[in-house]
Amino acid sequence: MLLRLTVLLAALLSLRPGSDAHGTELPSPPSVWFEAEFFHHILHWTPIPNQSESTFYEVELLRYGIEPWKLIPTCRQTLMLSCDLTAVTLDLYHSSGYRARVRAVNSTQHSNWTVTNTRFSVDEVTLTVGSVKLEIHNGLILGKIQPPRPKMAPAGVTYESIFSHFREYEIAIRKVPGNFTFTHEKLRHENFSLQTSGEVGEFCIKVKPSISSRTNKGMWSKEECVSLTRQYFTVTNVIIFFAFVLLSGALACCRALQLYLRRRRKLPSVLLFTKPSAFNLSSQRPCPETQDTIHPLDEEAFLKVSPELRNLDLHGSTDSGFGSNKPSLQTEEPQFLLSDAHPQANRTLGSGEPPELGDSCSSDSSNSTDSGICLQERSLSPGTRPIWEQQVGSDSRGQDDSGIGLVQNSEGQAGDIQRGSALGHDSPPETEVPGEEDPAAVAFRGYLRQTRGTEEKATKTGCLGEESPLTDGLGPKFRALLDDEEGWHPPALAKGYLKQDPLEMTLASSGAPTGQWNQPTEEWSLLALSSCGDLGTSDWSFTHDLASLGCLAAPGGLLGSFNSDLVTLPLISSLHSNE
Amino acid sequence: MKLQSVSLWLLGIILILCSVDSRSFRRCLISTDMHHIEESFQEIKKAIQAKDTFPNVTVLSTLETLQSIKPLDVCCVTKNLLAFYVDRVFKDHQEPHPKILRKISSIANSFLYMQKTLQQCQEQRQCHCGQEATNVTRVIHDNYDQLEVRSAAIKSLGELDVFLAWIDKNHEVTSSA
Numbered sequence: 001m002l003l004r005l006t007v008l009l010a011a012l013l014s015l016r017p018g019s020d021a022h023g024t025e026l027p028s029p030p031s032v033w034f035e036a037e038f039f040h041h042i043l044h045w046t047p048i049p050n051q052s053e054s055t056f057y058e059v060e061l062l063r064y065g066i067e068p069w070k071l072i073p074t075c076r077q078t079l080m081l082s083c084d085l086t087a088v089t090l091d092l093y094h095s096s097g098y099r100a101r102v103r104a105v106n107s108t109q110h111s112n113w114t115v116t117n118t119r120f121s122v123d124e125v126t127l128t129v130g131s132v133k134l135e136i137h138n139g140l141i142l143g144k145i146q147p148p149r150p151k152m153a154p155a156g157v158t159y160e161s162i163f164s165h166f167r168e169y170e171i172a173i174r175k176v177p178g179n180f181t182f183t184h185e186k187l188r189h190e191n192f193s194l195q196t197s198g199e200v201g202e203f204c205i206k207v208k209p210s211i212s213s214r215t216n217k218g219m220w221s222k223e224e225c226v227s228l229t230r231q232y233f234t235v236t237n238v239i240i241f242f243a244f245v246l247l248s249g250a251l252a253c254c255r256a257l258q259l260y261l262r263r264r265r266k267l268p269s270v271l272l273f274t275k276p277s278a279f280n281l282s283s284q285r286p287c288p289e290t291q292d293t294i295h296p297l298d299e300e301a302f303l304k305v306s307p308e309l310r311n312l313d314l315h316g317s318t319d320s321g322f323g324s325n326k327p328s329l330q331t332e333e334p335q336f337l338l339s340d341a342h343p344q345a346n347r348t349l350g351s352g353e354p355p356e357l358g359d360s361c362s363s364d365s366s367n368s369t370d371s372g373i374c375l376q377e378r379s380l381s382p383g384t385r386p387i388w389e390q391q392v393g394s395d396s397r398g399q400d401d402s403g404i405g406l407v408q409n410s411e412g413q414a415g416d417i418q419r420g421s422a423l424g425h426d427s428p429p430e431t432e433v434p435g436e437e438d439p440a441a442v443a444f445r446g447y448l449r450q451t452r453g454t455e456e457k458a459t460k461t462g463c464l465g466e467e468s469p470l471t472d473g474l475g476p477k478f479r480a481l482l483d484d485e486e487g488w489h490p491p492a493l494a495k496g497y498l499k500q501d502p503l504e505m506t507l508a509s510s511g512a513p514t515g516q517w518n519q520p521t522e523e524w525s526l527l528a529l530s531s532c533g534d535l536g537t538s539d540w541s542f543t544h545d546l547a548s549l550g551c552l553a554a555p556g557g558l559l560g561s562f563n564s565d566l567v568t569l570p571l572i573s574s575l576h577s578n579e
Numbered sequence: 580m581k582l583q584s585v586s587l588w589l590l591g592i593i594l595i596l597c598s599v600d601s602r603s604f605r606r607c608l609i610s611t612d613m614h615h616i617e618e619s620f621q622e623i624k625k626a627i628q629a630k631d632t633f634p635n636v637t638v639l640s641t642l643e644t645l646q647s648i649k650p651l652d653v654c655c656v657t658k659n660l661l662a663f664y665v666d667r668v669f670k671d672h673q674e675p676h677p678k679i680l681r682k683i684s685s686i687a688n689s690f691l692y693m694q695k696t697l698q699q700c701q702e703q704r705q706c707h708c709g710q711e712a713t714n715v716t717r718v719i720h721d722n723y724d725q726l727e728v729r730s731a732a733i734k735s736l737g738e739l740d741v742f743l744a745w746i747d748k749n750h751e752v753t754s755s756a
Contacts, residue, residue: 065637096741099634117629123621123740213614213747215621 026111029057032102034085034120037128037219038159039150041089041120043075044082048104048111051079055106059083064097064119086152089120093162097121122216127209129169129221134205136228138235141194143224145169145187145207166212176202176225186210202227611696613747616689620739623682628737633730638722639738645745648715653749654701655708659716660742661694664735667723672732686739 029045036042043059059075062068075083089098097119104111118124130146147159160167168186173194196203204225210218639645639660648656669687674680697706723731 062634064634067635069635096637096639096738115634118625119628119631119634119737121740122744123624215614215617 026055026104026106026109028111028114029102029104030114032100032114032116034100034116034124035082036092036120036125037150038125038148039086039090039153039157041084041086041092041125042082043085043100043102043116045102045114047079047081051104052106054078055104056080057102058105058110059085060101060113061085061088062099062101063091063095064099064121069101086150090152090154092120092125093122093157095121123214125216127163127211127216127218129207129209129219132205132207132221132224134224134226136226139196139198139228141196141203141205141226141228143171143192143194143205143207145190145192145209147190147209163211163214166214168210168212170208170210170218172206172208172220174204174223175199176204180204180206186212196228200228200230611689611693611750613743616686617740617743619682619685620743623679624737624740626676626679627733630733631730631737633726633734636722636726636734637738638726638731638735639719639741644715644718645741646748648711648749649709650749651707652709652712652715654697654706655712656715657746657750658694658697658701658706659708659712660719661690661697663716663719663723664739664742665690665694668732668735671728672736673729683736 027048027050029048032043032045034041035044045057048055056076056078057080059072060069061072062070070088072083072085072088075085085098085100092098098121099116099119101113101115103113128148130148133144133146135142135144149158167190168188169190169192170182170184170186171192171194172180172182174180194203194205202225204223206223207221208218209221210216645656665687669683669690672683674683700706723735725731726734
């Protein structure tokens with residue numbers, strides 16, 4: 001009995017597997033789970049083993065706590081392993097959850113139900129980000145995170161409305177082609193800005209959302225890339241550029257103004273002194289116009305000037321040496337600058353002989369501060385016409401002081417010169433003289449420079465030689481003078497000035513023999529002016545004449561002093577104006 | 580005139596106090612770290628809820644039921660539910676797995692702390708239980724009793740997330756991440 005029962009049981013058991021094939025036993029899907037995003041709820045399941053082509057799956061959904069299970073017909077498709085249950089789970093975010101179950105079904109049988117492990121609730125929704133928009137503004141990357149906007153969401157239900165608080169986002173930045181660097185900082189707002197600290201290139205950013213009060217997991221968004229280029233035309237750069245331009249312009253203007261203010265101004269012509277360089281002299285004449293040469297003054301020029309200057313009482317600013325209280329003729333045109341031009345120098349006073357010569361010289365000489373040439377008009381004979389050479393700047397030796405180059409051209413001119421020197425002389429007939437004098441006075445500083453040495457003599461000789469034809473009256477005398485110059489003792493020549501005396505002039509004009517001149521030359525340290533001129537002649541035999549003229553007394557003393565102190569005494573020649 | 584102004588002032592103060600008072604209970608559990616409890620629950624949620632074989636039955640009713648509770652009843656309902664879990668659910672559940680047991684224990688301890696906090700709050704302001712609060716509490720207990728103890732306990736543990744979400748909503752608890 002027992003054996004039979006066991007055999008029957010075994011037969012039944014053996015038959016059972018066969019009956020399975022015909023039974024309702026189908027393997028149920030191993031696992032079922034939800035994969036949900038915001039309003040995108042997908043139910044997944046694993047397929048059964050040995051599934052055939054006719055196998056399909058049934059899905060039922062249950063709202064937790066509320067019966068019954070509802071079949072979802074849309075998921076009834078063959079060989080489908082997932083199903084979108086968003087439409088039937090719209091209330092997920094306000095309910096306690098759902099449960100779903102799946103079973104495999106084929107033509108004849110169906111499997112058991114496989115239920116989801118967990119109650120499908122809000123906690124199982126994976127948070128995502130809709131999109132990230134990047135902008136570049138002033139070297140900053142501005143980002144805007146867009147939450148998901150699913151189509152299935154009911155009207156008025158948004159990500160922000162359901163998760164109203166504690167929304168956070170984590171950012172990861174990557175500089176192409178490097179790896180991502182996680183900032184580990186959570187943004188609390190959808191708008192953010194990133195500082196790249198001056199780097200240029202392409203930057204890629206991705207974002208992961210989360211809710212700080214929930215345990216929902218987040219998913220990284222897609223990479224959004226933006227390229228930063230070096231901006232040269234930023235606002236700060238433009239401002240700096242314009243500021244620099246303005247500053248440089250201002251500096252340039254200041255500098256220009258400075259240069260303009262400091263520009264070299266041209267000296268007034270009056271202050272210009274032609275340097276007695278060799279070049280100048282050579283250009284004008286072969287021989288330098290030295291003080292030794294006496295050039296006849298142009299009477300015509302004197303005529304022009306004299307009427308104006310005669311009555312002038314202004315005293316020259318510089319010590320004219322003439323001791324005249326008339327304005328120095330420096331301001332006048334140097335028409336009588338004998339050194340410059342030969343013709344000028346050759347202007348003779350002979351044209352208009354001074355009719356008279358006063359005795360003002362002696363008196364005036366005493367009045368003048370410096371001893372200078374005092375031309376006595378009286379003593380001067382028409383013949384004698386010492387020509388005052390304007391030595392302004394015409395010193396051949398380039399000496400700083402300009403002496404008067406008294407050049408005796410003619411005897412008659414001496415008087416004229418005296419007159420001219422005697423600025424302010426009121427003698428009407430001597431109109432020429434003052435005019436003549438004035439320019440000479442202008443030029444004449446009142447000092448006769450003494451010649452240095454033979455050089456001058458040589459030059460003077462040459463000059464004088466040329467001048468001889470010009471000077472009619474005193475021609476031969478001058479020549480002699482010139483010759484005598486050679487005999488002058490060089491050391492005797494002192495730097496300095498010999499005070500000229502009108503008597504001397506007269507002496508020269510008197511036409512002493514040349515031989516007589518030799519003697520005084522030795523004693524005389526001839527002034528540059530008087531080298532050939534009257535001053536020099538004072539030592540000569542002219543002294544006699546001078547004495548005869550009455551002017552000797554003064555020059556005599558002078559002569560004596562000169563003899564002894566030629567070297568030391570500054571020879572000053574001053575023209576005294578005889579009023 | 581003075582009396583009128585004084586009375587008005589008193590009325591205003593009373594109203595302010597009442598409004599504050601009504602909100603006070605919402606602030607009782609403000610210092611509780613709910614996030615920690617929620618995280619702990621998430622770790623064991625799968626294991627516990629998988630054991631729940633009766634999805635069509637609920638213990639804590641639905642969220643709508645709990646959501647219908649008025650602010651004045653929040654204190655009473657919170658107190659009752661905390662007591663329900665501590666006194667019945669955690670005691671009835673027998674957890675074999677130590678890892679899950681540890682998590683459940685931490686949640687239970689947190690509930691105990693919340694009970695104490697609420698008690699202190701209650702002493703200052705009376706936590707009066709209204710009719711609706713009493714009804715809700717009774718329903719929950721009835722649901723729990725309808726099931727077998729182990730199943731009920733499992734189910735109640737599985738519904739912890741509902742309870743925690745309701746506390747978050749009604750007690751303005753700041754979640755510290």
